[in-house]
Amino acid sequence: MFRFTKAPIYLLLCTLLGSGVTAQAENFNNLPEIGTTAASTLTIEKEMEYGDAYMRMLRASMPVIGDPLLSEYVQDLGHRLVANADDVRTPFNFFLIRNREINAFAFFGGHVAIHSGLFLYAKNESELASVIAHEIAHVTQRHLARSMEDQAKKSPATMAAMIGSLMLAIASPEAGIAAIHATTAASAQGRINYTRSNEKEADRIGINTLAKSGFDVQAMPRFFGRLADQYRYASTPPAMLLTHPLPESRISDTRNRANQYPARRVETSERYQLARARIVARFAGIDSEAALDWFNRQLKKVNGKQKAALNYGKALVYIDSGKYQQAREILTPLLKAEPDNRFYIDAATDLDIYENKFDQAITRLENALKANPNHSVLRLNLANALQKAGRSAESIPVLTRYTYDNSDDSNGWYLLSQGYANIGRRDAELAARGELMALRGQWDKAIQHYIEASQLVDVNSLDQARYDARIDQLRTARARFANL
Numbered sequence: 453m454f455r456f457t458k459a460p461i462y463l464l465l466c467t468l469l470g471s472g473v474t475a476q477a478e479n480f481n482n483l484p485e486i487g488t489t490a491a492s493t494l495t496i497e498k499e500m501e502y503g504d505a506y507m508r509m510l511r512a513s514m515p516v517i518g519d520p521l522l523s524e525y526v527q528d529l530g531h532r533l534v535a536n537a538d539d540v541r542t543p544f545n546f547f548l549i550r551n552r553e554i555n556a557f558a559f560f561g562g563h564v565a566i567h568s569g570l571f572l573y574a575k576n577e578s579e580l581a582s583v584i585a586h587e588i589a590h591v592t593q594r595h596l597a598r599s600m601e602d603q604a605k606k607s608p609a610t611m612a613a614m615i616g617s618l619m620l621a622i623a624s625p626e627a628g629i630a631a632i633h634a635t636t637a638a639s640a641q642g643r644i645n646y647t648r649s650n651e652k653e654a655d656r657i658g659i660n661t662l663a664k665s666g667f668d669v670q671a672m673p674r675f676f677g678r679l680a681d682q683y684r685y686a687s688t689p690p691a692m693l694l695t696h697p698l699p700e701s702r703i704s705d706t707r708n709r710a711n712q713y714p715a716r717r718v719e720t721s722e723r724y725q726l727a728r729a730r731i732v733a734r735f736a737g738i739d740s741e742a743a744l745d746w747f748n749r750q751l752k753k754v755n756g757k758q759k760a761a762l763n764y765g766k767a768l769v770y771i772d773s774g775k776y777q778q779a780r781e782i783l784t785p786l787l788k789a790e791p792d793n794r795f796y797i798d799a800a801t802d803l804d805i806y807e808n809k810f811d812q813a814i815t816r817l818e819n820a821l822k823a824n825p826n827h828s829v830l831r832l833n834l835a836n837a838l839q840k841a842g843r844s845a846e847s848i849p850v851l852t853r854y855t856y857d858n859s860d861d862s863n864g865w866y867l868l869s870q871g872y873a874n875i876g877r878r879d880a881e882l883a884a885r886g887e888l889m890a891l892r893g894q895w896d897k898a899i900q901h902y903i904e905a906s907q908l909v910d911v912n913s914l915d916q917a918r919y920d921a922r923i924d925q926l927r928t929a930r931a932r933f934a935n936l
Contacts, residue, residue: 494560494597496541503561505933507545508893510565511862517548517568517735518863520829521798525727526566529577533585536664537657539592545860546584550735554679558587560596571731573679577724578662578671585661586672589654599650648702655706659713668718673707722757726795729765733772740773760786764795771803779803792820794829801833810841828858835867844874855887862891879908883919886926895930899923 494502510516517523530546542562552569559565564587566580574580590596655672663669680703733743747766751759763782770779780803787796797820804813817834824830831854838847851868858864869884886901906919 494600499594499597500542500561501932501936503542503559503563505893505936506559507561507563508891510549512892512894515550517550518861519548519730519734520832520861520863521795522548522727522730522735523861524829525723528723529581530564530584530588533581533588533661533665537585537588537592537661542591544588544591548735550737552737556583556587558590558596562591564588564591568731568735571728572736574675576668576671576718576720578668578718578720579675580724581665581667582658582662582672582675585658585665585667586654588661589657590650593650593653593657595650595654599647651702652705655702656709659706659709663713666716666718668716669710669713670715673703673710676703676706722761723795725758725761726764726793729761730768730795733765733768740769743769760789764799767799771799771806774806776803776807792823794820794827798829798833801837805837805840810837813837814841814843828854828861832863832867835871839867839871839874844871847871848875855884859887860891862888865891879905879915879919882908883922886922890926890929893933895926895933899926899930902926 526546526548530544534540534544544562544564546564546566549565549567551567552572553567554569554573555567556570557565564584566584570580570583574583659669659672662672680700729747732738732746736743738746744766747762747769751762754762764786767779767782767786770776770782779799783796783800783803787793787800790796797816801813801816804810804816814834814837817830817837821827821830821834831850835847835850835854838844838850847867848871851864851871855861855864855868865884865887869881869888872878872881872884882901882905886898886905889895889898889901902919902923906916906923909915909919
C-alpha cells in the first residue's frame, strides 16, 4: 500500500497538548463535575479552529500513519468509546503516529493521537481502549482550555503569549517551541499541579466510559501499574509518563474505582489482533528477520484467531520483503476461512499487484465492494489497483467520490493527483496536489497550485470558475489561520 511519513516535531504537543472524557459513573455522583468550565477563555468554535490548525501542522511535521485499514480501526474503536461518553461537544478524530514511544495525546477540537508503540505495549484491546478513553476525557472535560483559563487568571499576558506561540509554531515550529518554553517556564509548578487534577478526573470518567462501552475496566489500573513498574527507575521514561505522571496514588485510585464495577470477561477482538500484527509487520521500525522472529515466538503461545492474526502478520512481512510464494501459502487458507475479511483482502490485493496480477486484484476488490459498496478502504484499494493496471481513467470517478466523502484523507488526494497525471490532465493534477498542501496548512503552495491550474484551462470555462473559487476559499482560510 501507499504510506505517508513526515519528520517528527514533538516538544510542542508534548508540552501543551498531552493531557486526557466525561461520563460520570453512577457510583461517583458525589464527586464534583468541573469539566464544563473554560467558556470564558475559549469557545467551542475557537477550540475547533485551533484543533484544525494543529491537525494541519501535524500532517506536515509528524509521521502520521496514513494506512487506511489502521486508520479505520482506530476511528471505529475511538468512536465506540465516544458513543458512550458524556458532554461530547465536538466531532472526534483519532489517528496514529508512527513512533515506538508509549504515548497518546489529545488536543483542541476532538483530535486524539495514538502512538503505534501503544499497540506493542498494550496486551489486549481493553488496555488500548483504556488509554483512548482517558484521552477522550481530556477533550470532553476541556482540560487544555481549563489549563489556559487557569493561566489567564494568574497572568493574562502569559495566556496571550501562549496562544500566540502555538500559532507561531504552525509557520515556524522551532520558533514556536522556543516561545512556548519561554512563556510557560515561570508557571511550571502551577501547570504540574493542575495537570494532576486533570489526570485523576480523566481516569475517573474514562473508566466509566470503558464500562459503558463493554470493555474490561480493570485494564486501566493494570496497564498503568505495569507501565509504572517497568519505568520506575528509568533515566529516560517514555513520553507518556512525562505528560501523564503516574504516582502510586493515581494507580491505587484507578484500581479502587475499577473494583466498584462488576467483573467482566472481555475477549479481545479479531480486528485488534489483526491491527496489532499489521503494526508489528509494517510500522514497528524493525527489519523483516526481527519481525518474523517475533511472530514465530508468539505463534508458539497462542491458538485460534490469535494464530490467524499472527500468520497474517507473517504474510505481510513476506510480501514486503519480496517473498511472494511464502506469503500466498499463508494467505490462501486465511482467505478461504474468512473470504470477507478486509485485512486479508487488502494483503491479497497487495500480493496480486506485486505479482502483476492486476485483473485478479481488481476482480477481488469489485466482488468485495458488492457486499460493501461504500466501504472506504475497498474503494481506495480499487482505485490504486486500477492505476497499477494502467486504467487510471477508470480510477478518477472512484477517487472523485472518495475525496468528496473523505476530504481530509491525504491518500485519496494523492491517488487522484497520480491518476490525473497518468492521463495527462495537468490542471486537475495540480488541483489535487493543492488539496494535499492545504491539508498540511501550506496555504501559499496550495494557492499557487490552483493558480497554475486555472491558467491551464480555457478562459471563462467551468473548470476555471471552479479553480478560481477554490483560490478565494484558500485565501480566506489562510487569513483566518493567520489571525488565530
